[in-house]
Amino acid sequence: MEDSEAVQRNENTENETPAKKQRNETTGEEPSQGPNPGAESKNTEETEPRWSRLKLFEKVMQKSLEKVIEHASFNRFASSFRPLYKKNPQRMENIHKQFIEELRGAIQEDISKLIEEGRLESKLNELDKLESAAKNKPDPAWRPSGIPEQDFCSFLMPYYQKQEAYLRLELKKIQAANADLAQKVQAGRDNVAQTEQRVSAAVNNWKASVTEFEKLASSLGPADVFDV
Structure with a gap:
């Protein structure tokens, strides 16, 4: 009994659907529809x-x-x-x-x-x-080419290039430091050479003074010194 009533309700529903559509078309009204599942999912994706x-x-x-x-x-x-x-x-x-x-x-x-x-x-x-x-x-992402050697090189080359640039920079710094040290060493050597020249000149002057004093002392006799 219940099954026959359910079948009757389904038939009535199917028979009413075209009539409703026809009335909507003649009156210019939009057919009544339930919620759009696509719109709901889109809104849900946007809000969630x-x-x-x-x-x-x-x-x-x-x-x-x-x-x-x-x-x-x-x-x-x-x-x-x-x-x-x-x-x-x-x-x-x-x-x-x-x-x-x-x-x-x-x-x-x-x-x-x-x-x-x-x-x-x-x-x-x-x-x-x-x-x-x-x-x-916009550029496509990196993908392996299928050749391990090329992929490995493409991965390591930027790293080695960065290391090379870093080492070159450090080498320039070391070379500049060495040049500065070389200048300081050369300046120290020049100062030592000038000091040696001054010492040598002072020694020569002292020797000349000693020689003149000896000559003067030898030119003076004992009588000249003690003559009253």
Whole structure:
């Protein structure tokens, strides 16, 4: 009885639909339609915030954790310790529950440490920035050519070029420092040479003075000195 009434309602609905369409066309009214699912999805995409890579990572990790817990089922756990299970099934079940709790806690702690120590949040934010920056670049992104030697060289050459430029700059600094030191050393040598010349001149003058004094002393006789 209920099935026949449902069929009758469906037939009435199908019969009314063309008439409604015809009335709408004659009156110029738009046919009444429900909400547009495409527009709703578009508005939802515009209003909803962009998905978080970190939340996606955590979701994937949680699914992986559930898979691991699922593989560590009670049947497998009991099959590994069958004698103990036969002896005390209730005790084995309690041990399995404790094992699952500790396993879940340990894995969850490792995931938290991985996120914290690996600074995944900042790295994923940097990835978002790189992705948004890449959208504004009309040039195509780098793709491997299929020749490992060329790809490896294209990756290392900019690094080596930067290192070469850095070494050249450091070499110029060292050469300038060496030139400055060479000038200072030359100036020191010149000062030493001038000092040697002054000392040699002073020695020569002293020797000349001594020679003149000796000549004067020899020219004076004892009688001339003590004559009264």
